[in-house]
Amino acid sequence: MNFHYSAAHLIGALVLLLGFQLLYQRRIAAVIRSFAVQAAALALAAAWQAYIQDSPHLYITAAIALVFKAMIVPFALNWLVVRLGIHKTVETALGIGPTMMIGVALVALSIVLVLPVTQNASALTRENLALAMSVVLLGLLMMITRRNAVSQVVGFMALENGLILAAVGVKGMPLVVEMSIAFSVLVAMILFGIFFYRIRERFDSLDLHYLESFRGER
């Protein structure tokens, strides 16, 4: 049991660490690759939970995470970047340093919040929930500190990763919930793809800054 707990904790922490890694990438391609690694770590976490909870349906979750989030989505994003000839650097709205510091603060906040609230739950669930919430908040942080539409989409996907991490850690979460999350991500991916095309067509850039000036607000 102790080993189960340590390993689950380790994998969860790995997902969180990769969430931080997403924050300091300066190139789009690196962002996408980090995301793929995070999704793979997530699949590992799901598979490990399937093993220790002895609930086979979580293997399906793991498979979905591995196939869709770690392979298809990054591939599609890469393809889009190449195809659309998107600017290869990440435009930040807030410097890397401050962003990292805020990220650390967010992790601290979620630990402060989650640990006392879930005193009745098992230690594994508590730690897992705190990690998952940190990942969600980091995803949200990424969405607001990056100008580029591709980074925002990756931030959104990272946020979803956090949700799934929370879902697999709780015993008895029905498969249908995880399936629907996975498919909603896919649908969102398709929508974003279309969205990229439209923006690109009109502004020759995916920097949302142009969109703002088009709306006459700057």
Added chain:
Amino acid sequence: MKTLAAQALIAIALLLVLCPLAILGHRLKAIHALVYGAATLISIHLAGLGVMGLLDGDAIGSAGVTLPIGLPWLRAHFRFDALSALFLVVVNLGTTAASLYGIGYGGHLAHPNRVTPIYPLFLAGLNLTLLADDAFVFLIGWEFMSVSSWLLVLADHEKPENREAATTYLVMAVLGSFCLLGAFGVLAMNGEDYSFAAMRGAVLDTVEVTLLVGLVLIGAGSKAGVVPLHAWLPLAHPAAPSHVSALMSGVMTKVALYGLVRILFDLNRQADWEWGALLMLLGAATAVLGILYALMQTDIKRILAYSTVENVGVVLLGLGLALAFRASNEPALAALALAAGFYHVLNHAAMKTLLFLGAGAVAATTAERNIERLGGLIRLMPVTAVTFLIGSAAISALPPLNGFVSEWLILQTLFKAPSLPMWTMKFGAPVAGALLALSAALAAACFVRAFGIVFLGRARSPATLDARDPDPWMRAALILTAGLCLLLGILPVTVTSMLSDVSQSLIGVDLSESIIQGWPWLAPVSAARGSYSGTVVVASGLLMILVTAIVIKGFGTRKIRRAPAWDCGHVEDNPATQYTASSLAQPLRRVFGTSLFAAREQVEMPMPDEIAPARLSVRVIDPVWQGLYAPAIRAVDWLANRINRLQSLTVRRHLLLMFLTLMVMLVLAAIRRMLT
């Protein structure tokens, strides 16, 4: 007792069924009479259930009914106790009269199909609120009541002032419900669910009690028309068809007071005496301001609506007194004050229904609501005039009618308040008593004016010339309510003994201690301080009339003497030279209105060579509207303009906003956790 609750629920379900029936049969001419007839029968049934509940003391503490409606894990709880029984009687006496009136009246409205289907929904909402035993059912009933009455106010939406009234009403109703929701939230804060049973056990700290009383006062007070939240009431009540106005004024305000009593006397009994003092202050202010407003009006239905504000103030005064007595460990006096308040609730429901129905009869036959253009109707509409006179006398607190008994009881109880140890009460209670007496006197002036201008004198405009009494159904409703006013006044001890159970259930003490002498003498506090019997007053009055008649018949001279007729002081044969509503109210307007309402009179005299009439114009400003509502409207406008800018933020900033909100909430949660 379970059967009583179940029967009442079945009756409510029948009322709900009437709505689709009325819609399906909207082409039939007879459908209106049918629906109102059915509503009358159901109302009589519900009132009967209420009376049975009041007579049968076992009602208290009985098990409720739980229906599997609503969210699966919540279900709907209903309960029938002494308090609901009393208010079922109050509500359904009013709805019986109004529905009876509707049989004749409902089909002849301008747009009957806008009213008939919604009317039973309104009745269902009123009754549902009274039977609720959890916050959800209560609020659903409350909202049913608000929304259906809002639709009824909108029945004649071609007139812009009606639309405006309906909008004001809706805004106030939403505010009220929102506050009540908050109040229930405070009550359920420490309990496990929203059922009233769980709320009764909750123990709140001082801050929570403050929050609770404040929210209840705004929530229920805005519905009842407590100053300064009354502004919608005189707009919305007159805008609805008359039988609905009667219900809104006579009954719906009582349901609001029921909410107040339910929360402050039943669900939570922790409110301290300061809150009682506040309620008394608000009640006294509401009573005096309400009746002063009424004196400034010339629209008959608006006069009645403002008079409702006054009477709500009187009841609130009684409830505040009960709260203060309860908090200072005087349960017998608290029970008496509460019973006095309930007595006035019952009385006002009867007399205000009567007056509104009478006003409706006048408005229907003359198509005129401005009393300056009415006059001399007593000869053309004798039944309406006599019943309206009975209602006016009752609401002016004249013995032997019912209004006197309850106001006298409240005053008698108020005289005991200086014996409380608090200096605020020692000095405040006499002031409240003086204000109550003032409001009763002003009410008499107001209804002398209303009755005199409408029914006496000579016709002031051609509108009144072919007025006649309404059809038998409407006459029956008028006579029924007038008889009720008389009965409630003549048999005070019977009524108070019925109210005894209610006090017992809320305060824990019945009225046997406070009402000392037996039937027919009503002697609150002590027989030496004052006792009253409507029965004896009526009996001795009748006896004196009999004696006088015998004396005149027996000893009077039969010689006929001829003399010129007195012409009542009329110099000129022009109806315009009579007293008008405005001239009758002028002295009072000058005394009270000059400072309170900034009333100013302006005389425009024509130049000596001009051929133009001189004009006297009066300008009255509502200080509450100017001081409270107008700034609130401006603030909302300003805020809406500010918020409007958020509409055009960028995607990233929208996200940032969400992120920051989330952060603030999370940090607050973290801080709260650390503190506890």
